[in-house]
Amino acid sequence: MELKEAMETATAELDVRPGFVGDVMAGARRRHTRKLLAVTAAVALLAGVTSGVVLTRSSSEPPLADDVRLTAAIGGDLADQTEFIQQSLTAWTKGTAVGDLVTEVSPDAHVFWAGNTQDGRVSLIAQSVRVPSYTKPQTLVGLVRDDTVVDQEIVYKGAREQGIYRLGSDENATYVVLSLGQKVFWSVSPVRGQDLRYSRKWHEASFHDGVAVVSAKPTEKPVFIRTDNGPPADDVNRVGERILPRQEMEQQKVMQPHTGLGWRDVMWASARQEPSRPGSSADKLVAEDLMRRGYLDYDTPYLLWEVRAWLPDGRFAVVTETNDELVGALYQPDGTFDRVLPGGPW
């Protein structure tokens, strides 16, 4: 049975009680009235001691986000190209839709960087917007190439910003990366060593006016990391915060549960099945553990089958598949990682 189908079956008979809508409406009106009365009382109280203070935001007031890019001096080698900048802003306005994700836009759209890349002239733009579920305005940041909006990202206050945009083709791409006050390292073509662990050579992105332009071939598996310190060469994916352009994030969304052997179960090959995992990491998948130890590279999907066994000598063995081949891992009885055992292609 599919998970969705099972959930739908489980809830198929559910409906709200009779009178639910009326209860909600009555309760909502009561709550709203109480709130208005409380606000009115507070305003009256303050009015006695304060004059000229505006307590409520006018509905016609445009949203203003707290983001220095909204007023920053324009950076980049096209900073003085006013005609191009105006063209970018026109494209931005035309390409910014108000809808489910952005409910209101401010007229403060501002180009904070404009420059040449091998894939054309681009500009980076910031704009204050209102978004659902947030009372304060947030910032919409995006990239325009010539007269087309390539991508936009809502930057929620305090939340992580990707700050990376991809242009060009799948054969040759240009990555426009924002510094956001940190260093960015990038790497292509992971190398797998004799010990089966992956390594990558990292390059520090060169920023000018807070923006780096990097050329790379998507087929060579480029990875970008935003961090304060460069990752060591043998560290595949443990240091820093990986940043992904939207195209590559979209590719990651696709679940691939049927790769390889297509199994999706945890199976046991020994009579003893307790504890289900050694040590304290009872819910950890071996694939996650192997990734943490460098045996899997970035973008290797988690594989959701394992064959587990407690061995006669007390050790714990697990077999799964990754990188198109079988792989085994041995753990000591206390959960200490022992070694990886290559199983060859399936």
Next chain:
Amino acid sequence: MQDFEDFVALRSQALLRTAYLLCGGDKGAAEDILQDVLMSMYGKWRRIRTSPEAYARTALANAAANRWRRRARKPEAPLDLGAVPTSRGHEEHVVDADSVVRALAQLPKKMRAVLVLRFFDDLSEAETARTLGCGVGTVKSQTSRGLARMRELMGEQVLTWN
């Protein structure tokens, strides 16, 4: 506010189903948090009317999580989370329906919310992350672990997903 009333009338059933799964099968709690969330939306309707469903889902996920936090602080009789039935018979669909809710109830609240939003409400990873206020990476790992855990909990009633 006719459109708010229309929204409540039209979408309450669907939202109740999401709330029911988020609450691990506690219908009373699901109805309570749904009513509370809908009432709170009334005063904000002008601001959220363009995407009320997204707002409601976020609020329901938060309310379900806070409910569990409150429960954790307050000693209560534990939910009956006995062994998941795995026998198959003429009421197989009833067993499956019951066991998926029981299995969901045994997941950590965030993991459960991720699975409900991703597979019941059909949200993308990015939408789920936005709804729960976490990163896409968290959604991916919670999905992965959650599915593995569901399979373990549901025994021979193997779950698939697309």
